[in-house]
Amino acid sequence: MKLIYLLLLFVLPSSLLAKEKPNFVFLLVDDLGWGDFGCYGATFYETPQIDKLAKDGMRFTNSYAACTVCSPSRASILSGCYPARLHLTDWITGHNRNNPILNIPQWKTKIDHQRVLLPEALKAADYATAFLGKWHLMPIDQPDFDQHYPTSHGFDINVGGREWAQPKGPGKYFSPFGMPGLDDGKKGDFLTDKLTDAALKFLDEKKDEPFLLYFSYYTLHGPNMAPPALVKKYTAKAKTFDNKKNENLNPKRAGMVEALDNSVGRIVAKLEQLGIADNTVIILTGDNGGNADNTTAGLRDFKGFSHEGGVREPFVAKWPGKIAAGSSCDEMVISTDFYPTMLEMAGLPLKPEQHQDGVSILPLLTGKSQSLDRDTLYWHYPHYHRTLPYGAIRQGDWKLIEFFEKGTLELFNLKTDPFEKNNLIENNPEKAQALLKNLAGWRKSVGAQMPTKNPDYDPNKPRGKKW
Numbered sequence: 457m458k459l460i461y462l463l464l465l466f467v468l469p470s471s472l473l474a475k476e477k478p479n480f481v482f483l484l485v486d487d488l489g490w491g492d493f494g495c496y497g498a499t500f501y502e503t504p505q506i507d508k509l510a511k512d513g514m515r516f517t518n519s520y521a522a523c524t525v526c527s528p529s530r531a532s533i534l535s536g537c538y539p540a541r542l543h544l545t546d547w548i549t550g551h552n553r554n555n556p557i558l559n560i561p562q563w564k565t566k567i568d569h570q571r572v573l574l575p576e577a578l579k580a581a582d583y584a585t586a587f588l589g590k591w592h593l594m595p596i597d598q599p600d601f602d603q604h605y606p607t608s609h610g611f612d613i614n615v616g617g618r619e620w621a622q623p624k625g626p627g628k629y630f631s632p633f634g635m636p637g638l639d640d641g642k643k644g645d646f647l648t649d650k651l652t653d654a655a656l657k658f659l660d661e662k663k664d665e666p667f668l669l670y671f672s673y674y675t676l677h678g679p680n681m682a683p684p685a686l687v688k689k690y691t692a693k694a695k696t697f698d699n700k701k702n703e704n705l706n707p708k709r710a711g712m713v714e715a716l717d718n719s720v721g722r723i724v725a726k727l728e729q730l731g732i733a734d735n736t737v738i739i740l741t742g743d744n745g746g747n748a749d750n751t752t753a754g755l756r757d758f759k760g761f762s763h764e765g766g767v768r769e770p771f772v773a774k775w776p777g778k779i780a781a782g783s784s785c786d787e788m789v790i791s792t793d794f795y796p797t798m799l800e801m802a803g804l805p806l807k808p809e810q811h812q813d814g815v816s817i818l819p820l821l822t823g824k825s826q827s828l829d830r831d832t833l834y835w836h837y838p839h840y841h842r843t844l845p846y847g848a849i850r851q852g853d854w855k856l857i858e859f860f861e862k863g864t865l866e867l868f869n870l871k872t873d874p875f876e877k878n879n880l881i882e883n884n885p886e887k888a889q890a891l892l893k894n895l896a897g898w899r900k901s902v903g904a905q906m907p908t909k910n911p912d913y914d915p916n917k918p919r920g921k922k923w
């Protein structure tokens with residue numbers, strides 16, 4: 457009897473502790489526009505499952521991706537660091553512009569192994585870790601190609617992740633997919649559905665231990681492809697749709713969004729069926745703005761641009777009993793914040809030497825606080841895309857964009873001008889200079905790489921491809 461008591465004394469606390477650790481389902485949507493979900497204003501696209509997720513949790517209105525393109529944002533989530541600090545500032549493989557005014561810096565096309573990434577930190581705390589979908593964080597055609605898969609960075613399994621920015625298999629979004637670890641299924645099978653099957657299988661297998669399911673959807677990246685029934689549905693809907701809010705009416709893109717919504721619904725249902733929904737945190741967000749016009753609910757521009765449409769992202773989080781259902785939060789948050797937030801949710805010590813730029817937003821999620829001890833966010837994109845090379849700072853309601861070619865400045869007040877229509881630089885030179893100084897100081901503090909003057913630039917020659 458004494459022995460049993462002693463055993464209980466030693467065994468019980470650790471087992472209870474293990475049970476307290478929440479599971480994580482992190483859903484990262486590619487090229488997700490601010491206006492793509494019903495809960496963010498969409499009326500043409502239908503997202504009942506995602507809207508329900510927002511209704512059961514918290515919806516953020518000032519959530520940002522750390523970059524206007526894919527790879528840097530993805531690196532920022534996994535590392536908790538700004539892309540500028542990582543020197544991973546453009547998508548892989550990026551691009552050069554002919555005859556540029558500025559030469560862009562050599563940026564990294566992989567994450568250093570020296571860093572302890574989010575999945576590695578959770579794995580060390582006995583989490584089962586799965587990566588599904590788009591990786592896009594590894595060099596292409598390099599000798600060490602296979603050293604940079606998700607499984608080299610803390611994930612136990614990898615289903616679908618490789619160097620690709622988008623599905624490039626024979627059938628692209630349709631079988632055959634040509635992706636590691638992913639069942640090709642049968643002809644006509646849709647990628648989002650098959651990845652979801654793999655997600656449900658992982659949940660079935662790991663329901664009794666803490667897990668991180670990092671589901672990095674290939675959708676909504678191009679090419680726009682969706683199951684025929686959904687394309688048919690939205691083609692018909694578009695014919696009679698009264699497009700009052702100037703929404704994107706591409707039936708294929710609408711179908712991709714609905715397939716995504718179905719996937720989210722299946723995952724939520726599976727968690728409930730397994731009886732683990734109450735102890736599972738679900739986070740849903742995107743890596744950069746929508747890759748098309750009219751996907752940002754009026755925010756200026758979209759993916760690849762310096763304005764809000766390139767970086768403002770939907771973000772909803774559900775954690776029953778911890779996050780109030782139907783709540784919303786207007787505080788600024790950014791993709792570097794997920795790492796420390798999830799560590800704190802798991803009851804693990806923070807690793808400030810790793811997630812150097814992230815802040816735990818747990819007090820916002822639990823309603824303990826309405827604001828963070830941080831009022832400034834930064835972006836650094838020393839590359840050509842749809843935008844010219846730029847840096848940006850948002851402090852409170854103010855946002856300054858600095859274009860590096862000629863030092864051109866744009867200043868906006870996002871409270872009075874959320875769509876960035878009025879450049880206030882002439883009216884507020886002092887504010888602009890203060891922000892500019894702050895931005896330059898930040899760049900120095902993180903060791904940001906700057907573009908340099910191109911000595912061979914010839915103003916009489918064509919500047920080549922726009923992006």
Ligand SMILES: [Ca+2]
Nearest residue numbers: 486487526743
């Ligand atoms: Ca993207």
